[in-house]
Amino acid sequence: MKRSVEVEILVPFHDVDVVGIVWHGHYAKYFEIARCALLDSFDYNYDRMRASGYLWPLIDMRMRYIKPSLFGQKVRVRATLVEWESCLRIEYLVRDDATGVRLTKGESVQVAVRIGTNEMCPVSPDILFERLGMPKPS
Amino acid sequence: MKRSVEVEILVPFHDVDVVGIVWHGHYAKYFEIARCALLDSFDYNYDRMRASGYLWPLIDMRMRYIKPSLFGQKVRVRATLVEWESCLRIEYLVRDDATGVRLTKGESVQVAVRIGTNEMCPVSPDILFERLGMPKPS
């Protein structure tokens, strides 16, 4: 099973640097927009996470820049859930919407932390498996 | 009585647009850095506001752009409290640190909102006058 969601983003002027390309740090925003759409797709976005008694802070993020994105360019960002048993590992791919040319790749890792105790969960909590409609590994 | 605080900011690369000047929206950040230093000067920064039972959301902000700021430029931002009886009105002046040349001016207005009831206060709450060390107008 692979869960993937795509969102479209029109690169805004305020994301572009003096060289005329998207400043590298802004891809964290594009990734998050796609990640939230992915989490929405199984009804476990940030608000739901907190309501379920868990935060899921990022512990790792990586970005690889292949080609620049420009002001006004329409890009597609795909977020794919690739791991969920002990963490949420999500991969990202930003492509030019018209040509499909790959622009940026990335990955993020989140782990469940129980609200109150602040305790990190070595295995994802039951609620995630329920949302994903999958049995918890025994 | 006039309360003024100044902070120094070194313009970072990620605040500069394709023309090589600070993108106009980023001055809201510079204003806030100076505003927080001003609020700290009378021990009533955002955390203290909330602890005192009030939020102080902005209801108005204005910016006038005189000259551009550039990457690597050191600027000074002065925040001055000009009104406090019914709101917090703060004026801002951004100047080049070396020459004193004025770059941007602005103003923000905040009002007290009681946490819980969400009720807006027509007169600033007692705690503000205490912090400012001033009698409440009768």
Added chain:
Amino acid sequence: MKRSVEVEILVPFHDVDVVGIVWHGHYAKYFEIARCALLDSFDYNYDRMRASGYLWPLIDMRMRYIKPSLFGQKVRVRATLVEWESCLRIEYLVRDDATGVRLTKGESVQVAVRIGTNEMCPVSPDILFERLGMPKPS
């Protein structure tokens, strides 16, 4: 004649502050997204401006905050061109997409600056009237 364009924005997580509402400075981004759509509607966006020999820096911006916007809320931002003979004055209105409730209002003013001489134009250059399909006032 009045020119208006509307865009939809889904409030992203990274625009929301500790109180759970859009941080006031981020509306400058929402305004710009609507402004660029408006400029696109008469084919005179930032790239075209520069190609025509002019920059149009902002000299004034104002924002009035009526109600907060929340993470995940869909908002509509309308940009309306209200003045163009000596400057580009644009008004903004951010509303909740579902109910139409007004959240934030604002205004920006830009003036033409000739690239090269850096000279500010007291009257908008011919190219703007051409793009707008309107005669230049005599």
Added chain:
Amino acid sequence: MKRSVEVEILVPFHDVDVVGIVWHGHYAKYFEIARCALLDSFDYNYDRMRASGYLWPLIDMRMRYIKPSLFGQKVRVRATLVEWESCLRIEYLVRDDATGVRLTKGESVQVAVRIGTNEMCPVSPDILFERLGMPKPS
């Protein structure tokens, strides 16, 4: 030889998310502030890069989040140049200023691209070795 520079950052309110901690993407800004100070230390910051005929776009960035940073917290960001022969590889460490506790680690990789031809350089150009005061490897 190892080149390291440290900068201090006071976490601003607008960098903090709804949970009260610095939003993960903002560390790209903190890294850049430290990176620019490091590049300044051998007089080869972004402006100098361009003047020398090269851009140095990031091709890779990684962040590992250890502990959260909070509004008003003073943090120190150290940038260390760890590789320069074929790329600029820089490591980052964000620590609490008072206790030295490690908060976030990271790394970025930049490669030289010749302005005009847009050609990527497999070996760093002479100008970098000059700036670093080191012989070019033969």
